[in-house]
Amino acid sequence: MMRAVGFTEFGGPQVLGLVSLPVPAPGPGQVRVRVAAAAVNPTDLAFRSGGHRSMPAGVEPPYVPGMDLAGVIDLVGPDAAGWAPGDRVMAAVSPWVPGGGAQAEFVVVAADALARVPESIGLQAAATLPMNALTVRAALDELALRPGQVLGVTGAAGAVGGYAIQLGRAEGLRVIADASPADEDLVSELGAHEVVPRGPGVAGRMRQVFPSGVDALLDAAVMGPPVLAAVRDGGQVISVRPFSGGTERGITVSLVLVFRHLHEGDTLARLAELAVKGVLWMRVADVLPAARAAEAHRRFEAHGVRGRLVLVF
Numbered sequence: 001m002m003r004a005v006g007f008t009e010f011g012g013p014q015v016l017g018l019v020s021l022p023v024p025a026p027g028p029g030q031v032r033v034r035v036a037a038a039a040v041n042p043t044d045l046a047f048r049s050g051g052h053r054s055m056p057a058g059v060e061p062p063y064v065p066g067m068d069l070a071g072v073i074d075l076v077g078p079d080a081a082g083w084a085p086g087d088r089v090m091a092a093v094s095p096w097v098p099g100g101g102a103q104a105e106f107v108v109v110a111a112d113a114l115a116r117v118p119e120s121i122g123l124q125a126a127a128t129l130p131m132n133a134l135t136v137r138a139a140l141d142e143l144a145l146r147p148g149q150v151l152g153v154t155g156a157a158g159a160v161g162g163y164a165i166q167l168g169r170a171e172g173l174r175v176i177a178d179a180s181p182a183d184e185d186l187v188s189e190l191g192a193h194e195v196v197p198r199g200p201g202v203a204g205r206m207r208q209v210f211p212s213g214v215d216a217l218l219d220a221a222v223m224g225p226p227v228l229a230a231v232r233d234g235g236q237v238i239s240v241r242p243f244s245g246g247t248e249r250g251i252t253v254s255l256v257l258v259f260r261h262l263h264e265g266d267t268l269a270r271l272a273e274l275a276v277k278g279v280l281w282m283r284v285a286d287v288l289p290a291a292r293a294a295e296a297h298r299r300f301e302a303h304g305v306r307g308r309l310v311l312v313f
Contacts, residue, residue, distance in 0.1 A: 003313065004104035005038075005293040006062030010050030013297035018290065019062045024099050024108045026077030033089060033109050037127035037287075038102040039068035039308040040296045041159075047095055048297065056096055064100025067092050067258075068308075069107055070117055070126035080111040088117040090272070092130035092262050103290065105313045115268035118276045125282040126272070128159065128308040131258055133271040133280060136163040136218070139238045139256040140171065143216045147172025152206050152230050155220030156192060157183040159308055160240060163280060164218045165190045170279050176209055178202045178221070186306065190281070203230035219243075283307030 006019035026032045044065040055063075070090040076083050083089075091113045095101025099108065117126040145151060151168045155161040156177035168175045169191040178198035179187040187195050196205040203226055206214060213232030218239075225245035231237055234250040247253045261267070274280045285307035288296050296309040 002105040003290065004062075004064045004100065005066065005290050005311065006064050006100070007048060008061040008063070010048065012049070013294040013301070016048060016294040016297060019064075021062070021064075021099075021104065023106050026075055026080070026108050028077055028079045029111050030077040030108050031073045031080050031083050031089075031111055031114065032075040032077075033069065033071045033091070033107050034074045035069050035071040035102065035105055035107055035313055036123040037070050038066045038290075038311050038313075039127045039131075040293070040300060040311060041067055041131055041308070042300070043067055043131070044095075044101075044103075045297055045300060047101075058098040059096060059100075060098075062100075063095070064104055065095050066100075066102030066104075066311075067095065067131045068127050068129070069093065069102035069109075070123040071107075074106070083111055083114065088119075088123065088126075089114045090117050090123075090126045090130050090268065091115065091265070092134055092258065092268070094259060094262060103293065103311055110263055112263045112265050114265045115272055118272055120276055121272065121282070124287055124310050124312065125284055127310050128282045128284055129271060129275060129280070130268055132159040133163050133167075134261050134264065134268060135160055135240060135256055135258045136167050137267055137271060138258065138261050139164070139218055140167055142254060142256065143218075143236055143238060145171075145173055145216055148174065149215040150174045150176065150210055152214035152217035152227075153177040153192070153220060154198070154202060154217070154223055154227060156187045156190070156195075156198075157306055158220055159283070161218075161220040162190050162283065164220065165192050166280050167274075169193075170274070176206055176214060183306070200226070203227050206230040285309050287312055289313075
């Protein structure tokens with residue numbers, strides 16, 4: 001048997017605890033990872049609170065949250081060529097599958113979802129990279145901006161926002177981002193060319209800096225239609241959550257779904273190399289034992305956490 005973070009009913013952080021589950025066995029094209037660290041993401045809070053109450057067939061309580069993991073392979077299934085026990089790896093996985101998500105001592109992972117963790121990166125830091133970096137990579141690929149174009153970012157101090165600034169800047173984009181007074185220095189250090197105060201009216205403040213409007217905006221703060229005013233006619237908005245409302249002035253609105261990109265281990269490996277080079281920062285806010293998962297959720301819900309809280313087993 002193994003330990004996992006789990007819950008049997010939806011609710012607040014108090015529903016979380018450690019549960020005992022059978023150790024899974026890898027099937028064809030899969031490996032089993034002995035998890036060293038698993039990051040806590042906003043998706044986990046929504047999963048726990050019942051934001052996704054309609055579970056797929058075969059997903060039964062106790063539900064195991066978590067999408068980000070890093071650890072060491074301990075068993076390789078058939079047809080998982082290229083991987084061996086002892087390999088240090090990371091991956092983004094789905095909790096909406098039988099057996100659950102990343103926050104367990106052992107997790108079965110598809111071989112094509114894995115990326116090697118470079119030796120210069122610790123496993124706790126590596127656990128903060130997969131989901132959020134893959135989200136931003138997919139968003140920028142969809143936006144397909146050219147060097148010199150302007151990218152707006154809301155929620156810039158968060159994990160997705162921070163990676164958007166850093167990847168955007170690395171690709172030659174001009175980045176304007178929002179920040180609270182306490183986060184202005186951080187957002188500037190992440191690489192934003194221009195920083196404006198966050199909150200209501202942020203679109204107007206971006207327009208003051210770029211009167212013709214930004215070419216595209218990544219709405220990591222999930223502000224929705226109010227961000228449209230920052231975007232030029234015929235520009236683009238991409239969001240990490242469904243966009244509630246219509247568009248205007250020929251602006252294309254799209255949704256980035258990281259679940260479509262979980263099996264892009266090669267992409268994740270390239271992102272890890274950018275982390276080695278210092279292009280991407282893996283920000284660990286704190287490390288907690290898995291038994292304190294409820295505390296991690298409470299801290300996240302209180303806001304103000306910069307970087308990711310990481311659970312260790």
